[in-house]
Amino acid sequence: MSFLGATPVGMPPTQVYENLEKGVIDGAVFPWDAIKGFRLEGLLKHHYDARVYTACFHVVMNQAKYNGLSAEARKAIDDTTGTSMVNRFGELWGKWDQAGLDAVKARGNSIVSVSGEQREKWRAQLKPVIDKELGDIEKAGVGNARAIYDEMLKQVARPVK
Template sequence: MRIARLLRGAALTAGLSGALALGLATERASAQEHQLRLSHFLPPVHGIHTDFLQPWAEELAACSGGQVAVEIFPGGTQLGNVAKQQEQVLAGVVDIAHGLHGLPRGRFPRTSVIDLPFLTESADAASRTLWALLPDYLAEEYQGLKVLALHAHNGGLIHTRGTRVATMDDMRGLRIRTPSPAISMMLESLGAIPQGMPPGQVYENLEKGVIDGTVFPWDPVRSFRLAEVLDHHLDARAYTVSFFFVMNQRSYDRLPAEVQACIDETSGEALVARFGEWWDAWDAPGLAAATEKGNAVAVLSDAERDRWRAALEPMIEAYLDALEEQGVDNAREIYAKAQEYVARFEAN
């Protein structure tokens, strides 16, 4: 009799536990009623994933009281192709994307002005300048998208395998991977042969001798393990490359007002202001990886920098001419305004 009572009690407890678990699962499913897909092209060890995108998704979930869950697809996944970030988010294949403006080429001609050589050296000034330019000068390039942030990396270096680069003469004939049309023109003007390719292919092509070097800030030297296949690094700080963090406008408009408010709160100017500090932190391990391997690190001398600046002035004019021919009638106005903003933010 006692055993029977115990069995009946156990059955009742199991039933109550099952009902409670089902209720909690239903409550969680109900709470996370908005599932968003976010894609980017970088490996999940990169700071953009670990320090920016993943915490941003968690912050959005917390702000919305658990109404939103963000699934992230990094580089190497089916949605992580660097050349497809813009088209995926425009088509609604993903709701949010972080991508590189220069790939595929020609889609963001106005925004590409930030890539021009010697315009800026810091991620902070470059990112704040992009955000300041957006309302009046860049917005038409983001139709169908809600811009959550625009940003750029710290002044980039020239990294090479087998050849030391310290002067413009050393650049002659080197096959250098390039991320954007502006950087391609810069490399050509310095005597190099630009080679377009996604960041994830640089390691293999360096190892095989297909290219002699690449332009990057310090951070990919660690995140893409490039210290293993590089020997020399020239801290030229001659250029930057920019990125977008955008959301499909229809996806945003479908969300309830309180969730939209959370997205607005976790993005925009306050988010843009964090990239300077972030990029300094992301660059440090790259420099450390190169140093630990014993790679040679040089800094472009002031005299050589002046020489590069003079050599690149016609290239900058030619690039602005090309933008005007493409229909960006106010290309020079955008460039002048970018110079003004950079000077202001770097002074601060």
Template sequence: MKTRTTITTAATALALALPGAGLAETTLKVSHFLPSVHGIHQDFIVPWTEAVTECTGGEVQFDISPAGTQLGNVARQQEQVMAGVVDIAHGLHGIPRGRFPRSSLIDMPFLTDDAGAATHALWSLLPETLAEEYEGLKVLALHAHNGGLVHTQGTKVETMEDLEGLRIRTPSPAISSMLEYLGAVPQGLPPGEVYENLQRDVIDGTVFPWDPVASFGLNEVLDYHLEAGVYTVSFFFVMNERSYAALSPEAQSCIDENSGDNLVPKFADWWDKWDAPGREGAVEAGHEITTLSDEERARWRETLAPMMEAYLAEVEAAGVENAREIYEMMQEKIAEYEAANG
């Protein structure tokens, strides 16, 4: 027995001398709503978890649940991370409706069609303007996608008149209002259900940037694409504060080093990369791709002016008294980004 104790003690001493040894391994649950073929999963989520695991010397491991898993429902990302069902979640601000009314103002039409500009605006305004929407959460990143398109099946869209009566999938309250004012009938659907509903003729089209067209295989059920670039949609990447507080100081530092200011600037280039396969696939499939004309864009702006006023009033009535001020600050931050980046 004495010999065994001596050997065990020596082995323990040797283990504690090794880097990272003696620390309890922690496995954090991460959920998001996109398929594992999407760039969000392959270029962002997986490399982020690998970088944190390496930084912690293996102390922190990750279990990722993408679309198609029990934890991959887009409508449940915020509630799951708040409740601690998952430790980290990536989700859409606009689904479910009303959870992030301040942050969702970035979805307003004609603010920008650039992922980098919208992302810069959100991240810049987080500390003093948007933070109250994330109580109980550690915000690892906020970001947005490139300008959205109108993708349709069977009906070519070039004007407002072409949209009249079309059932179009919508990602957020602001885009729903935009579609209504343009004459379409917005249909609230998770991204993963668009293919089936197009295939079954339940909807006539969808608004998306190019990237989900590839990752959800939508070029198989679409015919036309209008590069409108009149809106963007925003996302959160957040961690339960209790989960963060339970980590060692070293692990917390690793989370911090791979998030925030070191993560947010990557989304502009990432989204350009993620959009490319969707457009290339449409060209290869022989689809017709058109661009919203300057004249039609001016008509859309005029038509949507009352919608934007009404939407701001609605957000104010819901309790965000400074909604117009936030909207103006977003405009300023976008202009700031665009001036600095040509």
């Protein structure tokens, strides 16, 4: 956020309400579901719908340990993880976000959406930050970091089914 002129302050989400209330911070970057979950819709009156967040969760298991499981256990894992769950979680996140957005609207709070022009300005401002990060990742041994990033951008641009 500092590249945009803000001063980021790290804190657990459970402390955001109290710090907003005391004036220690002026705002927070949260997904809509967290606005409702942490009861911020009553404290925050103005919202900037930037959609700049993402959530990333992984279920990771050692291949040898997985192979050592019974066929039944492997099937249970396979049936509840993978691409099908990626799509399912996308749907769920949309519902959770909608509930938070509805809570904000019910309070009559103002919501401003980011314009395409502003989003492009941010992308331009972020380019040096992204290039540096990708360079650092490549130096750390991930030689195809740029290709991975480019593929991620393609996936994000895909329409959601």
